[in-house]
Amino acid sequence: AQSVTQPDIHITVSEGASLELRCNYSYGATPYLFWYVQSPGQGLQLLLKYFSGDTLVQGIKGFEAEFKRSQSSFNLRKPSVHWSDAAEYFCAVGSYNTDKLIFGTGTRLQVFP
Amino acid sequence: EPEVTQTPSHQVTQMGQEVILRCVPISNHLYFYWYRQILGQKVEFLVSFYNNEISEKSEIFDDQFSVERPDGSNFTLKIRSTKLEDSAMYFCASSAQGGTGSEQYFGPGTRLTVT
Numbered sequence: 001a002q003s004v005t006q007p008d009i010h011i012t013v014s015e016g017a018s019l020e021l022r023c024n025y026s027y028g029a030t031p032y033l034f035w036y037v038q039s040p041g042q043g044l045q046l047l048l049k050y051f052s053g054d055t056l057v058q059g060i061k062g063f064e065a066e067f068k069r070s071q072s073s074f075n076l077r078k079p080s081v082h083w084s085d086a087a088e089y090f091c092a093v094g095s096y097n098t099d100k101l102i103f104g105t106g107t108r109l110q111v112f113p
Numbered sequence: 114e115p116e117v118t119q120t121p122s123h124q125v126t127q128m129g130q131e132v133i134l135r136c137v138p139i140s141n142h143l144y145f146y147w148y149r150q151i152l153g154q155k156v157e158f159l160v161s162f163y164n165n166e167i168s169e170k171s172e173i174f175d176d177q178f179s180v181e182r183p184d185g186s187n188f189t190l191k192i193r194s195t196k197l198e199d200s201a202m203y204f205c206a207s208s209a210q211g212g213t214g215s216e217q218y219f220g221p222g223t224r225l226t227v228t
Contacts, residue, residue, distance in 0.1 A: 041221055042221055043117060043204065043206075043221045043222065044156075044219035045219070046217075046218075090156060096212070099144065099146065099161040099211055100146075100158035100161065102158070103148075103157070105155045106155075
């Protein structure tokens with residue numbers, strides 16, 4: 001069965017520092033992978049997605065993620081975090097034969113000035 | 114920018130009562146979804162809906178749950194007789210196309226509290 005693990009429940013970084021949020025998935029075939037962000041009072045917004053091809057994908061707001069099949073990982077990165085990036089980040093996996101997304105438990109990012 | 118809206122933002126109900134959670138998907142979208150997140154747990158898929166019928170549902174979506182698109186704009190989730198364990202944040206989503214390749218746009222959620 002498909003599953004997603006986000007090992008870090010809460011991360012705190014200083015503004016301007018680099019960021020990496022971890023995501024590991026379990027899926028037999030090539031997964032479809034997503035990162036969503038949720039700001040307080042807002043819906044889940046898609047940051048980026050991976051289906052195939054280049055394993056380094058670029059997203060909105062300066063985020064990128066790298067698909068590593070050997071590690072079953074899809075970590076989200078940003079070189080320099082802004083205070084407005086404080087939010088909850090969700091990794092999700094899907095597959096070609098279903099509409100449903102399977103989410104991780106989320107990582108709450110706090111940014112200090 | 115078009116967005117998915119949900120009402121109410123917070124609903125408190127007593128155990129055994131019926132609740133209806135409402136969603137207005139993006140106007141030209143054809144595929145609709147409900148997910149829920151129990152506090153501290155993962156966001157879980159409940160159901161997908163297309164062409165006025167359920168296309169996929171999870172084990173959570175039992176006979177207590179139903180979905181409907183009563184008119185051209187609303188998409189509702191009804192819980193017939195709420196239980197304490199139904200307390201959660203419920204997210205509605207819509208997409209222009211089906212399949213995981215299309216982006217699902219999520220609403221801000223309705224927090225349901227069952228007492």
